[in-house]
Structure formats: C-alpha cells, structure tokens
Amino acid sequence: MNLSQAFRIVRNHSLELCEKLIIEDFSLQASEEVSPPKWHLAHTTWFFEQFILVPKDTGYVVKHPQFNFLFNSYYNSLGARTARNQRGLMSRPSVEEVKIYRSYVDEAMLKLLESDNGAIADLVTLGLNHEQQHQELLITDLKYSLWFNPLNPKVMDIKEYSPELESSWITIDSGVYEIGFKGDGFCYDNELNPHKVYINDFSISSALVTNGEYLEFMKAGGYENPTYWHDEGWAWAREQQIKAPLYWEEIEGEWFYYTLDGQQEVDRSASLAHVNFYEASAYAAWKRCRLPTEFEWEVAQSRFSWGKRWEWTNSAYLPYPGFTVAPGAIGEYNGKFMVNQMVLRGASVATSSGHSRPSYRNFFHPKYRWQFMGIRLAKSK
Template sequence: MTVLESFRSVRKRSLDLCKNLIIEDFSLQASEEVSPPKWHLAHTTWFFEQFILVPKNHTYQVKHPQFNFLFNSYYNTLGSRTARNQRGLMSRPPVSAVLEYRTYVDNAMERLINVGDSEILELVILGLNHEQQHQELLITDLKFNLWHNPLDPEVMEIGEYEAEEGKGWTEVKEGIYEVGHSGNDFCFDNELNRHKAYLNDFAISNRLVTNSEYLEFMNQGGYENPIFWHDEGWTWVKSLEIKAPLYWEKKNSDWTYYTLNGRKNLDETAAVAHVNFYEASAYANWKGLRLPTEFEWEVANLNFSWGRRWEWTNSSYLPYPGFKVAPGALGEYNGKFMVNQMVLRGASVATSANHSRSTYRNFFHPHFRWQFMGIRLAKSL
C-alpha cells in the first residue's frame, strides 16, 4: 500500500468509527481523561496541518487560525490551548465545520504527498500512526462517555469479550536478550534503541486472566484485603469504594458490563478488561504470582497469542539507553511522559489494524483503567 493509499484509508476509518453516532454524541466528555469524538477528529487533522503543512508547504493557507488553540493537545511549544477538561464545552465549531476542516486539510495533504519528498513521507507515516492512536482513544473514550447513560447506547460491535484461549506456561531460560525495535519499518522513538537485557529464569502464562478467575478474586474478598495491594492502590480502592472492574454492574444478582454494543451478561470465559495496574498487581499477589516485566513479555511473546487486551507489566515507563528527545515540538510526543507511568504491552480489540508490534510501549498512570487493559501472569523459576 502506498503512503497516499494509507493516508486515505486511515483518515476514512476515523470517520467510519463515528457512523452510528448522533450529533449529540460528538461533544460528550465525561471526565478530564477522555475527549469527545469531535475533538479527536479535529485534533488529528490539526496534527497534519501544524506538523507537516505549515512547515513544509509555504503556500498553504491556514483556514482557521483559532483551531490551533482549540485542538492542540499538549504541545506547549505550539502555544496556549483549551484546557483538557473543557474540550466537551466547545459546542462550536459544529461537527460540520470539523468535517469541512478535515476535507480542506486532506486535499492539501494529498497534493503534498504526491510530491514524493522522503522527509515529508516519513512525517506523514508518523501522523498516520498518531491518528491510529487516536482512533483507539476515540473508541475507548466514547465507551466511557456513553457508559454514564442509563439507556446503555449501542453504537458499534468490536468483539470486546470473546472466549480466551490457551493454557499452561512458557518457560524462558536466564540469559542476555536483545530488546527494542529493529529494522527499518516504523516505530515510535520510545521503542529505540535496541539493547541487551539480562533476564533470570521465568515463566509466563500462555493466556490472559479471565472474568471467571477475576470474579473468584472478588468473591474471596480481594477488594477488602489490604495485604494484596500497593499502598497507593489500597488508598485508591478505599477512597473510591471500588468493588469490581470498570463497567461491571450487578443486575438482579448477576454481573453484567457495559459494552459499545449495549449491556451484556458477564462472559466468564473472556479475558477480564478495564482493570488498572493496582488491580492487576493485587490479583497477581493474591495468586502468589506476579506481573511480567516488559522485557520478559517482549522476549516471550512469540509463544502466546496477544492483541485483545493491553497487558500491564511491572515495568516503569523509562527511556531506553541512548534515547534522545527529538528536536522541536515533536520532542514532546513521548519523552516528557517518562515519569510515574507503567508500561503496557500488546494491543487491544480497539487497536487499529497494522498498528501493533511486539516492541510497542504503551503507557498509563497506574490508576487509569478505561482502556482495554488486562492481566497476564508470570512467575520466577
């Protein structure tokens, strides 16, 4: 697939994700951590405009200068911006204007792509991967926003809960292994540089923890016993009175959960989802096991199926040896977040096609759980 074909495909998918939304859905924002669909559609367009069209095409005319304030996310070097918790307050510009903005930028981008400049094409590929990240966020943010509606809206089916397969453990011998991205295909800068890591003997589960297994943890008082929890995790549990994963709710004594295709009965064979790092660690401790490190996960990943849940690791999000922050505004993409966050590996049912690889380093603060986050266990040998 050419870069132009990829550009058209990725840009179309963002719109396709919104095909079943009503106009009121486009501006929903239930918390600071999530963003409205309208904002995602505009921000990903702004990214192409500000990082490619403005600096690389001197004849390009910015149609809406004020959009730089409205749709910047966290790039401090590009000026002031709308407060993150106020993105849902922007009833204007209307959705129609955002769609016109996308068309305007897309037309200019296609003309620029056709020039064939290699530096520009590299930036386009980065922009497409950025948009694919936001496609996943659009899905998960939308789920969180719609969950607050007691009507349990049905807007899309992505196979959120399907039976988990696999059994047993994969054992890995101690040794020095190479980790990190290699090759010339695209990766984010936080996956570089490839380097050596020493691992002790360990084993990693060939499948994810299921709803049935997690329910056993709950039924045996997992959320009531502080011995299993990190101190911060226990404070989080008690202060918010947490009793179950996000979206779980009892209906007539039976557990259900909200999905983007409406409320469903709990499928005990499916992998548990929407648990945070504190919950994942507590469950592992309850089992007398642990979470894998991100390097253990990467070394062992060929031995098990992955891609339905982002999988918590016991690794802090830190730079690899030799990591350098890119110059300019693009340097704010990953490096400045390397503090107080934990790494997740794999992908999820909401991840866009062709946007996953074994070296991909996702990262979130340990209390977040609105992504499709799950648990894979490990043990030392």
C-alpha cells in the first residue's frame, strides 16, 4: 500500500465512525477532557493543513484562516486557540462545512503526494498516526458525552466487552533487557532510543482483571478501605464519591454499564474497563499484587494476549535516555507532557487497526478513566 492509499483509508475511517450520528451528536462535549466529534474531524484536517500544506505547498491557499484559532489543540507556537472547554460551544462552522473543509484539504494533500518525491513522507505518516489517535479519542469522547443521556443511545458496536481468557502466572527471569522501538516503520519520538534496563525476577498475569473479579473488590469494601489507596487516590475517591468503575450503575441490586451499543448488564467474565490508576493500584494492593512497570510489560508482552484494554503500569511518563524535543511546533507533540502522567501499554477495542505495537507508550494523568483502561497484575518473586 502506498502513502496515498493509506491517506485515503485513514481519512475515510474517521467519517465512517460518524455514520450513525445525528447532527446534534457532533457538537457534544460533556467535560473539558473530551472533545466533540466535529472538532476531531476538523482538528485532524487542520494538522495536515498547518504542518504540511502551508509550509510545503507554495500553491496552497488557506480557505478559512480563522480555523487555525478554532481547531488548534495545544500547539502554543502556532498561535492563540479556542479554550479546550469551549470546543462544544462552536456551532459554526457546521458539520457540512467541516466535511467540505476535509475534502478541500484532502484534495490538496493527494495532489501534493502525487508530485512529491518523498520529502513529506515522514510528516504525512505522522499525520496519519495522529489521526488514528483522534479516531480512538472520537470514540471514547463520544461515549462519555452520550453517557449523560438517559436514553442510552446506540451509535456503534465495537464489541467493548468480551470474555477474558483464563488467568495464569507467567514467570520472567531477571536480566538485562533492551527497551524501546527497534526496526523499520513508524514510531513516536517517546519510544526512542532503545536502551537497556535491568529487571528483577517477577511474574505477570496472562489475563486482564475481569468485571467479576473487580466486583469482588467492590463487595469486599475496596472503595471504603484507605489502606489500599494512594493518598491522592483516596482523596479523589472521597471527593468524587466513587464506588464503581466509570459508566457502572446499580439498578435493583444488579450492575449495568453504558456502552456505545446501549446499556447492558455487566458481563462478569469480560475484561474490566474504565478504571483509573488510583483504582488499578488499589485493586492490585487488595490482591496483594502490584501493577507491572512499563519495562516489565514490554519484556513480557510476547507471552500473553493484549489489545483489548490500555493497561496501567506503575511507571511515570518520563523521557528515555537520549530523548530530545524535535524543533518547531512538532516538538510540542510528546515531550511537554512528561510530567504528572502515568504510562499505559497495549491498545484497546477503540484503537484503530495498525496503530499498536509493543513499544507504544500511551500516557494519562492518574485520575482519568474515560479511555478503555484496564488492569493486568504483576508480583515480585
């Protein structure tokens, strides 16, 4: 598959994700942390325009100069932008105008790709991976916003919950292991450079924690016992009055959760989702286990199945040895977030096809749980 074909496939998939939405859905934004579908469609287009077409195509004409303000995300070097918590307030441009904007940029991009000698290939590949990130965010952000609707809307079925495999312990011997992206193909700068780490003997579960297993933690008073929790996590749970994973609701003694395919009874055999780092750590402590480090996860990942859930690790999001921030606005992509974040490894049911690899480092603040975040246990020998 050449780059033009890949471009068409990725760009079309963003629109395919919205096929069952009604116009009113496109502007939903239930909190500052999530963005409306319309904004995701426009922002990913803005990325190609601002990072490739404007600097690389001398004949390109920016059709909507004000879109730079509306659809910039966090690139301070590219100027002022809409406040993150106000993205859902922008009723203009319309959904149709955003789709026209996408077509306008796509046409220019495909012409540039036809005439280019490969000079923009790396930037286009980055743009496609950036869009795939936003495809997952579009799904998870939409789920969060629709959750507030008592009608429990059905907009897509991505098989959010499926039975987890039987669990066993995998033993990993101590030693020096190489961590980080190696080989050809795309990776983000935070996956570089490959480096060696020493790891002690440890064991890691072959399966993710299930809903049923987590229910036992809840029934045992896990949310009421501070001895399992980090102090910050305990304060969060008390302040927010948290008693269960996100989207869970107890109705007449039975637990249900909201999915993008409507409300469903909790499947006890399925992989747990939508818990944050605080909850994951508390559950691990209750089980007299711990979360794996991101290095342990990467060393062990070939020996278990992964990809249903982003898996919390006990590693802070920090630069690898030799990490340098790229020049210009591209340098704002990963490096500036290397503080107060925890690493998650793997992928999820919402991750776009071809957008996962063993060295991928996802990262979020410990309090967030609207992504498909789950738990895999580890223990020291």
